[in-house]
Amino acid sequence: MRLSRHFLPVMKESPADAQIVSHKLMLRAGMIRQTAAGIYAWLPLGHRVLRKIEQIVREEQDRAGAIELLMPTMQSADLWRESGRYDAYGPEMLRIKDRHDREMLFGPTNEEMITAIFRDNARSYRDLPRILYHIQWKFRDEVRPRFGVMRGREFLMKDAYSFDLDIEGARHSYNRMFVAYLRTFRRMGLSAIPMQADTGPIGGDLSHEFIVLAPTGESEVFYHTNWEVERALDVDVDDVAALQGFVNGLTADYAATDEKRDPAREAAAGDKLKQSRGIEVGHIFYFGTKYSAAMGMTVQGPDGQPVTPQMGSYGIGVSRLMGAIIEASHDDAGIVWPDAVAPYTVGLINMRADDARCAAAADDLYAKLEAAGIETLYDDRDERGGAKFATMDLIGLPWQIVVGPKGLDKGVVELKRRATGEKVELSVEDAIAKVRG
């Protein structure tokens, strides 16, 4: 993509209304713009990152055996009356009347709807186990939206729902998602700790929040220092016993949110206990028959008798993850994207747009990068080199390649790794080989 034809409105100064670094940087890098309190438009650069995060989430859900569908944002109030949550849910649920005065709502979560869909379409034990998921825009009418996309009102979420014949099966589904979540976050360069957590308005007996440690996080969390070491995640999730053993091994190390602290385990951790703030990026729940029983869902069991399925639900804050990644990966100059979610792999800078030789060499290199399938943002604008460097550092692409007259005299370009600042002079071919990895 040529920057001269892009829509990338960067800002030199930090906007006054942004308090945390990810919010500031997303505004400055032209990734988002607020359109109403807690509601954002995703400009092209932000949208590209959002889609990459979404795709990683999707791939790991698919790999865990979950099946994608898509439920609508607008739900009928009657559906929520079936579970009893319509009156129980707080004012963060946006209640709406349509033109026929029917009560609707902009869904904050989908337990009722997926239960109704599964109830009306699954008949027998052969239809279980299943995990269904979707990636969908949701709305929660936060009383005080803040921190940009971290606590906005309209946000993108992956929510999955599991249906099993018995508690053991439900536990296995829970464990599948447990590992899928760890894999998902790690692919984005994040280290997320699963913490025993409160179940809140979803309900149920077993719940983990996945927390990325960050001083700007809204949650107060407690964990054993063993969590600071990266764990191997190579377990066969189809092997029930092996997976349970794997999850037990992980959770043997203490980690809990403020609401679920355990004084005995904290005492046992001794000076290995750490306290921090963290950002919740995922939350998983096992809640048994809470919704299936309330909404009258049964399937025919192998013995012909009706069975009320066991359920769980599993959320990932897809748009919030972008904020979490930036909180975890930035420096004074701007964002430092992990390779897997970077909007482009390479930022190509022509130092002298007014120099025909430089322009020709940069055009040629751009064509070669595109031909090699390397996503490239090409700054071909007629601007000062200093401004171009500052923009590239701000938007944080993993690699920068600079084409300038001095380098061309020597037959080289300059390749810079954004994360380390390391610069090397290379031939065009070697630079392409290097960024291709």
Added chain:
Amino acid sequence: MRLSRHFLPVMKESPADAQIVSHKLMLRAGMIRQTAAGIYAWLPLGHRVLRKIEQIVREEQDRAGAIELLMPTMQSADLWRESGRYDAYGPEMLRIKDRHDREMLFGPTNEEMITAIFRDNARSYRDLPRILYHIQWKFRDEVRPRFGVMRGREFLMKDAYSFDLDIEGARHSYNRMFVAYLRTFRRMGLSAIPMQADTGPIGGDLSHEFIVLAPTGESEVFYHTNWEVERALDVDVDDVAALQGFVNGLTADYAATDEKRDPAREAAAGDKLKQSRGIEVGHIFYFGTKYSAAMGMTVQGPDGQPVTPQMGSYGIGVSRLMGAIIEASHDDAGIVWPDAVAPYTVGLINMRADDARCAAAADDLYAKLEAAGIETLYDDRDERGGAKFATMDLIGLPWQIVVGPKGLDKGVVELKRRATGEKVELSVEDAIAKVRG
């Protein structure tokens, strides 16, 4: 994907509440389920097709030089007061009050929002021309939703917006989209005719609807029989004059919606004039400075003077397209997907799930198809062959491969082309080569 692990609830009988064939078949094939009046959940099979349609739309927008972003669904009423449309728009706009009693709405279209975003972030003539688009769920509170996804209340739409310095530029952007639309629909196996159309609540002077002819369509349309012949679409859209000539050549043949009939041109067409019903799948508008002037958007022109940009907007009904494709491509047994949008390329049927030899051969073929990157739905269930054939015909995958004991004796499988019903016996290797194309 193994059908034994899928969520594909097919129905033998046509649902009573569906009037048109696409609605019936989408319900029967387990693609959608209604969750409230005119609101649908997209089950896994329907969701796969939706994503394929969306991706074709995206690729042709990108190819036309448009840049993707994403605006939120919830909009502030104040934004619509700036253009004067808040009070002008009818009751199909869903008006909402948030917890602080602020007036919001679930966006039916985005002219105001994109104008505000562009106004606040574009400064100079160098920022033009641009075409920005997004693919987003919208809501229109139809008084009488009907025909399934064809006239639902919550629907997926691609809407693009162009910004140009002058009328000539705006016309070029309009022509770019004109050709992009023809290419988009053709890739989906649809023949859509651009027809002079009314501008409705969007406003403006120049407008075309893209209409797929179908007896179940809601629009009455009139066109010259020349439109029944497929046109070549190979024009360089960056060449302003060539593109204008190309569009002029196409529109020399009469085609108009009911509101825009031209008696003189109809008389000139003589017995080449045809009347039909049609489905609107796209609608493009040029409306000059209607929104940019009302909302005070200017950029600095090359001479330093402020310029009010010329705008157009360009919509495609992404979810509606699925209905249009089915209306255009089905038979008595079910859907006949065009290859480009089929949810899977191959339906693999094991005729005898209880026969170890058949199961092993089908498993092996499934593994080979997956390894070859061919999207396959594998019916490995313990069901009668007849039921499996009926399901495969209903869901309309382009190819079916049948593994049965008699074929295995001869070392062959049966390959069926869904569209023609043609069946051939082939070795496994030849069958794979054939579906790979």
